[in-house]
Amino acid sequence: MLEAQKLTKRFQDRVAVDSLDLRIEPGEIYALLGPNGAGKTTTINLFLGFLTPDSGAARVAGTSVAEDPVAARRKLAYIPEMVSLYPRFSGVENLDYFSRLGGHARQHTELYELLARSGLTREAADRRVGTYSKGMRQKVGIALALATGAKALLLDEPTSGLDPAASHEFSRMLRKLAKDGVAILMATHDLFRAREDASRIGIILNGRLVAQYSRDEIKDQDLEKIYLERLSA
Amino acid sequence: MILGIARKEFVDAWRDGRFRLGAALVLVLLLVSGLLARQQVARAQGERDAATALERKNWLEQGDKNSHSAGHYGVNVFKPTSPLAVFDRGIEPFVGTSVFLEAHRQNQAAFLPAQDATAMRRFGELSAAVALQMLVPLLIVLLAFGALAGERESGTLRQILSLGVRPRQLVLGKALGLGATVAVLLLPAAGVMAFLLARAAGPEATGLWARAGGLALSYSAYLAIFVALSVAVSASTRTSRTALTILLSIWALNCIVAPRLASDVIHQSLPTPKLAEFEAEMQKGVMEGLDGHDPRNKRLADFQRDTLAKHGKTRVEDLPFNFQGLVMLESERIAGEVFDFHFGKLWDRIQAQDRAVALAGVGAPMLALRSASMAFAGTDFAHHRHFAVSAEQHRREFVRVLNEDLMNNARPGDHRYAAGRALWEQLPVFRLEPLPVHDAWGAARAGVLVLAGWLLAALGTLFFSAGRLRVVNA
Incomplete structure (x- = not known):
């Protein structure tokens, strides 16, 4: 699971994340909504250990990120807005390399299978990544999360720029991962996807988590209206 | 983990068309320069052998x-070319x-190959060594x-580190992969060089492989410094x-600025005498003695007096030799x-x-490498x-044999x-005994030690850079 306790990060005078308390259980998809500069990516970076918090703590499956960032990272997978891959390597070669780095070397047949489960055909898997669309790259990212058997998944604007079909496909995979017990934190602007996929939604503004809603709470409500009201409050 | 990163780096480099093009150019330059040098050395060796035979005849x-x-008729002796001059x-x-x-004169080595070169030499000479150094x-x-x-x-750095890879593993893997890429690039050139050396015959080839080993070590250290x-x-x-x-600034300082700067500074601080001054000093030493208080005429007069006294004679004509x-x-x-005094000093x-x-x-490690x-x-x-x-x-032995013949066989006058x-x-043919390998290592010692220091410092910097x-810039 993913847990933040009074997590705070300042950049000089500006508070990027302010006393964030958050707990995402296995199987849960948590959508963190907020405008640009609200603190979404900083939160992700704090969970990854790329930033050191000024106070508070982030934990991944019980491991403190500040105390042992490498061990914490080994328990999670990360999919950014655009999954970065090596353009001179094929999809399957990229997956092979990254899963080895994650400590999960796998046979090529398994890698093809994981890519297929993520929606990438064998022909596409053998093509150099330089020719991939964004959606195809995200699929390799999902395959990597599957390959490393991550307990938690951090997503930073994962569906931004995807066409509706690719976005839908991505969501389907995400729900599947959650069903398998993965705790998912998704920073996003995409209200539609948040409503469709998230079991909980948090709104972050100026580094503060200003509201949280469960899926049931917003079931019949207009998320866009709630969101805009919170922004203008 | 480190080997996996190195392997990926290696494959990625060779898949890069720009690198393959650059590598091909460097390889061609290395091979062409090696083969041209081999041709030049072989030609010089042939000319030397022919001239030696003609001189003897x-x-x-x-x-x-x-x-x-x-x-006074004299003979010319020729400097053999080291097989590694290739x-x-x-x-x-x-x-x-x-x-x-x-007789009487100690001439300096003459006939500089650079004298026969065209103005194009101003642009420098391409050799395998220069290609590897620059x-x-x-x-x-x-x-x-x-x-x-x-x-x-x-963004791949973020991706890699998010997987729990330690920065040190990543940095070392990268360096190892790049080192392996360069090593594989240079293998064909090293093979050709080894083949040419294996064919090198004659006494000059003594200790050839120990010397080649020294070269391989020095260049490996130098290139490893650059990789790190x-x-x-x-x-x-x-x-x-x-x-x-x-x-690029480091490269230019090392390969272009430092050699010129070092040459000028060292020449200023450790100057050598001008040729005319040096020859005048030599002549003065012969005529007036090394201390300037022992004129040649007086020395020879003393020598004559002592020789006559030793043989109990009063006239040189009465001596039992010329x-x-x-x-x-x-x-x-x-x-x-x-x-010995003046040339030794020089x-x-x-x-x-x-x-x-x-x-x-x-x-600048290139200076140390060049020396080694x-x-x-x-x-x-x-x-x-x-x-x-x-x-x-050889000249002294040559003149001694001739003078002793004159002394023992020619009647006075x-x-x-x-x-x-x-x-x-x-009078034997001049044969240069090659300088022993340990002397070559001795001459290379300062350069090798400086390179070793650089390598340690570069590896330390590499290690430190991982931290x-x-x-994210925070």
Whole structure:
């Protein structure tokens, strides 16, 4: 699971994340909504250990990120807005390399299978990544999360720029991962996807988590209206 | 983990068409320069052998003549070319290749290959050594500047570190992969070089493999320094453009600025005398003695008095040998002392300059490498000095045999005395015993030690740079 306790990060005078308390259980998809500069990516970076918090703590499956960032990272997978891959390597070669780095070397047949489960055909898997669309790259990212058997998944604007079909496909995979017990934190602007996929939604503004809603709470409500009201409050 | 990163780096580099093009160019340059140098060395060797044979024939067939006249007839001796000159020509083009040996005079080596060259030589000479010293580091810079800074820009660094890879593992893997890439690039050239060396015959080939091993070690250390520094800079800079700018500056300082600067500074601080001044000092030493208070005429008069006293005679005509021959032997001894003193001082100074250049390698590793490379290749000043000293020893033996013949066989005042082929044949052909391998290692020591220091520092910097690897600038 993913847990933040009074997590705070300042950049000089500006508070990027302010006393964030958050707990995402296995199987849960948590959508963190907020405008640009609200603190979404900083939160992700704090969970990854790329930033050191000024106070508070982030934990991944019980491991403190500040105390042992490498061990914490080994328990999670990360999919950014655009999954970065090596353009001179094929999809399957990229997956092979990254899963080895994650400590999960796998046979090529398994890698093809994981890519297929993520929606990438064998022909596409053998093509150099330089020719991939964004959606195809995200699929390799999902395959990597599957390959490393991550307990938690951090997503930073994962569906931004995807066409509706690719976005839908991505969501389907995400729900599947959650069903398998993965705790998912998704920073996003995409209200539609948040409503469709998230079991909980948090709104972050100026580094503060200003509201949280469960899926049931917003079931019949207009998320866009709630969101805009919170922004203008 | 580290090997996996290295393997990926290796494959990625070879899949890059730009690298393959650059690598092909470097490889072609290395092979062409090696083969051209082989051709030049073989031609020079052939010319030397032919000239040596002709000199011997002329010497033996000079006819009957006074042995002192034969001393003035003289012989030329030629400097053999080191088989490793194929790799590094060192100072060979700028020092003489032959010495004219004659009575009374200690001539310096003459016929500099650089004198026969066209103005194009101003652009420098391409040899395998120069390609490895200058071009391969440039290729390493171009290959490595984006090793980590590029990954940061493309986002893959974030991806890698998010998987729990330790920065140190990543940095070491990158360096290892780039090192392996360069090693594989150079393998064909090394193979061709080994083949050419294996075919090198003759006494010059003694200790060849030990010398080649020294060269391989020195160049490996030098290129490893560049790989480690390039990866370290790439890890420590925010953008690949900054990394490239810094690395190109380091390359230019090392390969272009430092050699010229070191040469000028060292020449200023450890100057060598001008040729005219040096020869005037030599002449003065012969005429007035090394201390300037022992004129030659007085010394020879004393020598005559002592010789007559020793044999209980009052006139040189009564001595049981030709006194003129003995005087010539004595004159040669005196001149030899002056030669040893002045040339010893000059050569010590030149070797001090060479050592200073090697030590200046503390600021630029190419200087240390050049020094070690020439020493192992047998084309540095220590090897040239060995030739000059051996040629002078041969000259002294040559003149001694002729003077002793005059002393023992010519009657005083008999200007018609003539020696013949039997005497000429007593004088051996000049053969230069190669400088022992341990002497070559000795000459290379300063350069090798400085390179070792650089390698340790570069590896330390690489290790340290891992701690500076940042994904997010906070």
